[in-house]
Amino acid sequence: MVLPKVDVVVVGGGIAGVSAAARISSTHSVVLLEQENELAYHTTSRSAAVYIENEGGPVFHRLSTASRPFFDESPGADAPLVTPMPVLSVGNDAMGADLEAEVREASAVTPSITFVQGSELLELCPVLDPTVATVGMLEDTAGTIDVMGVHQNFLRMARANNTEIWRSARLTAASRANGVWSIETEAGPIQAATIVNAAGAWGDVVAERCGVPAVGLSPKRRTAFTSPVGQDPSSWPFIYSGIPDLECYFKAEAGEQLLCSLSDEAPSEPCDAKPEELDIALAIERINTISTLGLRSVSTTWAGLRTFAPDRNPVFGLDDRVDGFVWMVGQGGCGIVTSPIAGEIAASLVRRDALPAAVTDLGLTTEQLAPRR
Ligand SMILES: Cc1cc2nc3c(=O)[nH]c(=O)nc-3n(C[C@H](O)[C@H](O)[C@H](O)COP(=O)(O)OP(=O)(O)OC[C@H]3O[C@@H](n4cnc5c(N)ncnc54)[C@H](O)[C@@H]3O)c2cc1C
Structure with missing residues (x-):
């Protein structure tokens, strides 16, 4: 044969x-x-579909920056493959100096990355709790990916x-x-x-x-879900909280929904990953702590494996x-x-x-x- x-x-x-x-x-x-x-x-x-350059450390940051022209051109696509949506990583007072240092390093590769604090955070995202999230790193040229x-x-x-x-x-x-x-x-x-x-x-x-x-x-499971938010979130940035014990993120989706996650990383075998209910409950608790959202219910849930080298x-x-x-x-x-x-x-x-x-x-x-x- x-x-x-x-x-x-x-x-x-x-x-x-x-x-x-x-x-x-x-x-x-x-x-x-x-x-x-x-x-x-x-x-x-199963991803969160976020285009962010300063993510995953300096090597990934540079690979993401090198990928930008493809998304800007969107060759052969009927509509742009990336729609603008700033990304705001928030922290507390104790994280201010570290965030400022990260902004200095990251903005050398992506100049749109800036340090923000105080009332600037609320202007960007009016549902943040200003007593919890006090400083932030804004990547203004980020987006959401099709x-x-x-x-x-x-x-x-x-x-x-x-x-x-x-x-x-x-x-x-x-x-x-x-x-x-x-x-x-x-x-x-x-x-x-x-x-x-x-x-x-x-x-x-x-x-x-x-x-x-x-x-x-090492494959690591991450659970994500959508939750009804009862208002139009489309003008908000993608919010990532790196505050210790309050790590989580949320992002506007169509139909007054938020895409949410705990940013969890549970070790897993390679498999068809399933969402973890505890991770959803904890994410809701954390999002309700860093914001005034008062999320209560869940629309859809899923999980995927993010796989890392040592x-x-x-x-x-x-x-x-x-x-x-x-x-x-x-x-x-x-x-x-x-x-x-x-x-x-x-x-x-x-x-x-x-x-x-x-x-x-x-x-x-x-x-x-x-x-x-
Ligand atoms: C909740 C979540 C949020 C995320 N958010 C983002 C984000 O905002 N932005 C971003 O850039 N990334 C994000 N990611 C990460 C991103 O989704 C992954 O990095 C990416 O999808 C990996 O793609 P892949 O093709 O390597 O893996 P996969 O999509 O898993 O593809 C691998 C394929 O190989 C096949 N395969 C395996 N073994 C065999 C075999 N023996 N023979 C034939 N086929 C085989 C599998 O069936 C599978 O289809 C997120 C991930 C998760 C889970």
Whole structure:
């Protein structure tokens, strides 16, 4: 039997997989494998959909900044993929000096980031309790993302370049001989020169099935929900509280609803994550402490897995022990925002090119993103 053979097999149909397939397929033949019968079933469809640059530390910050032009252009989309919505991270008096220092560092990359305090907070968000939230860091050029629009956009690009999408096609095993991977999937076998591992929470599982040592990924569950707010919240910024024991966030949604979360990080196995009722109750309590909202009920609930490398930076690189294996994992809470540049990085890795200039111009190196750094 002659096996189907392509240049690259991408594992994972979330935002990481489709952004990689979109860019790689302009020069290579690609098959994308997704274990579920629909794409974007796991973390990608469960995010808070916030475009924020200063999130996840300096490495993620720079990758998010490098992704900005894609969102500003929104190529091929009928409507902008990001709608403006400032992000306000609030703190208490004791956090003022640290927040000011963070603003100084972060504004060197994103100049719209400023320090705010006192009555400025209430002008930005009139429902904050000014006795609890007293200082803040404002990212004025942040926004809310049309996540499925971004996913569709990459999928369209990949399909236009003849990428084949295999659904219900879990990778179950792979071995490499003479520079070629022989890959077993639930939809049949296939051969490829390169495997791109964009399997999210399953990143280490997929690696081990390919005989590649794990990098130590930790999936962490985060529960989110919507709650009716009884007024129009559309002019409020996304509010994130970093106040000790009052960590939480809320964001305006259509229909006078708020999207809310405790910002929880419960360790989890890779799985179809389910929401945790206690985390919802605690989030409501905290949001009602930092604000005058008085939330009481819940409309919808969900949970997703944010997956981190041990140092909480992304793992975007060629494996140094097994040839022809590219890692695109560990996107934590920034995988949607960073997907445009991540796709370009994946393509540069497959082509054995240097990192894109948009990344190196901001001071990032191959070593900072490498699997075994
Ligand atoms: C509550 C919450 C809020 C968030 N908010 C934001 C935000 O505001 N902004 C932001 O940028 N990010 C946010 N994130 C993070 C973001 O959602 C993730 O970083 C991103 O979705 C990760 O995408 P992915 O493609 O790597 O993972 P996934 O979407 O999980 O895709 C991985 C895919 O691989 C498939 N797969 C696994 N194993 C196999 C196999 N063996 N064979 C074939 N396929 C396989 C899975 O089925 C899955 O579809 C949030 C996450 C959560 C949970």
